[in-house]
Amino acid sequence: LRKNFYIFATAVFFILKTTTVFAQAPSTDEDAFFIKNIYSYSLTQGNAYTWLRDLCARAPGRVSGSAEAAAAVEFTRQIMDTLGLDTVYLQPCMVPHWVRGAKEQCKVVGSPTQGDMPLNVLALGNSVATPEGGLTAPIIMVMSLEEVEKLGEKVRGKIVFFNRPMDGTQVSTFSAYGGAVDQRVKGPAVAAKYGAIAVIVRSVSSTKDDFPHTGVTVYDDKTPKIPAVAVSTNDADKLTLLLKAEKEVRLFIKTNCKTLAPVQSYNVIGEIRGKKQPQEIILVGGHLDAWDVGKGAHDDGAGCVHSMQVLHTLHNLGYKPNRTLRCVLFMNEENGLAGGTEYARLSNLRNEYHLAAIESDAGGFTPRGFQTEAESSVFIDKMKKITRWSPLLEAYDLTISKGGSGADISPLKSQLGLLIGFRPDSQRYFDIHHTAEDTIDKVNPRELHLGAAAITSLLFLIDKYGL
Numbered sequence: 001l002r003k004n005f006y007i008f009a010t011a012v013f014f015i016l017k018t019t020t021v022f023a024q025a026p027s028t029d030e031d032a033f034f035i036k037n038i039y040s041y042s043l044t045q046g047n048a049y050t051w052l053r054d055l056c057a058r059a060p061g062r063v064s065g066s067a068e069a070a071a072a073v074e075f076t077r078q079i080m081d082t083l084g085l086d087t088v089y090l091q092p093c094m095v096p097h098w099v100r101g102a103k104e105q106c107k108v109v110g111s112p113t114q115g116d117m118p119l120n121v122l123a124l125g126n127s128v129a130t131p132e133g134g135l136t137a138p139i140i141m142v143m144s145l146e147e148v149e150k151l152g153e154k155v156r157g158k159i160v161f162f163n164r165p166m167d168g169t170q171v172s173t174f175s176a177y178g179g180a181v182d183q184r185v186k187g188p189a190v191a192a193k194y195g196a197i198a199v200i201v202r203s204v205s206s207t208k209d210d211f212p213h214t215g216v217t218v219y220d221d222k223t224p225k226i227p228a229v230a231v232s233t234n235d236a237d238k239l240t241l242l243l244k245a246e247k248e249v250r251l252f253i254k255t256n257c258k259t260l261a262p263v264q265s266y267n268v269i270g271e272i273r274g275k276k277q278p279q280e281i282i283l284v285g286g287h288l289d290a291w292d293v294g295k296g297a298h299d300d301g302a303g304c305v306h307s308m309q310v311l312h313t314l315h316n317l318g319y320k321p322n323r324t325l326r327c328v329l330f331m332n333e334e335n336g337l338a339g340g341t342e343y344a345r346l347s348n349l350r351n352e353y354h355l356a357a358i359e360s361d362a363g364g365f366t367p368r369g370f371q372t373e374a375e376s377s378v379f380i381d382k383m384k385k386i387t388r389w390s391p392l393l394e395a396y397d398l399t400i401s402k403g404g405s406g407a408d409i410s411p412l413k414s415q416l417g418l419l420i421g422f423r424p425d426s427q428r429y430f431d432i433h434h435t436a437e438d439t440i441d442k443v444n445p446r447e448l449h450l451g452a453a454a455i456t457s458l459l460f461l462i463d464k465y466g467l
């Protein structure tokens, strides 16, 4: 009788286990075991670093519309074709085609103490060029957009020097970046409103060195487009000292950038179709384009290879997803967001539902966790659900908190799923972000593969239990 009871109890257990009662209960030993397998696979057999090394070598400086960007599309499509996915395809999108042209020149001219003093600068992305012979004018230093508004007409005919540094006291470098980047994005438009003829902006950088950091600037349709460059933090400090010592500091700037006709480019997409709820999509992605001066290793080659590794790991571990898992390598995050916008537009047209979208666009450093956001009507419920898995993730030093997700996936918010940003350690990211220093030697293979494992683990839990 006793033996029969055990058989009966075991049978009941297995029946319950397959029903929602148990299936909803996360944090099982089985899940912990599978996550351990994900980490073991990623760390010992992952291809992410090799792919990233090859991407940086074959398609460096893959700014939208460039031959390098086209090479990146083709190379990553070829990789995806080898991953055993159900479908791999290119999704067309029209992208802007901005080119830097010949190297910029910038120097202080006619300083009584320094004579001519060259400065390390880079034209800002999407900016217009100076006149062919360059331009020369006195500079006026400001620490904020508001200061320009207050100065008003006093900036007319001058070069406005935005010089507010990233706040070094903030532990989150992303917050510090967010607190300084308005000068680069909006500074030229605001300065132009009052007749400034050019802008030089202190690089949005967390370190002191000679490398200028480029990045997009956004003009205002109502004001003239004026040339804009970023100057290295060391040179910004030199300018600051000179402005204290001398009554007038004059700068010469010559840039050669231009915007050509838009080009057809692509998002690169691969997916594994869900077995039970294929209509529910879980996206993992990064952006394929990168600024022309670097190799796009951390920003955002890392995010692209993370995303491909996620699907590859699950496939090779024999995991059969309930939902559709889709890897999307977006084009044109840096200077237009054409890929992310077009992806969301087509997704909405097809009435798709993204249960969750995870973007990796913060580098390939040691994982720290995830930030989540959603429409306010669904956020609390989804947050409650995702934090059920905190104990499983904390074992790998991963935390889940509220915060920004990613630019490319942000247009998907209206589908009422959860948007998730992968968050690696950020202390070195803004040393190299948007510079010639964003190269493969700055990426540690083990850290990169830990990132892929972290994202794979969360995606697995979302797929298994829903949100």
Ligand SMILES: [Zn+2]
Residues within 6 Å of the ligand: 287, 299, 300, 333, 361
């Ligand atoms: Zn990026």
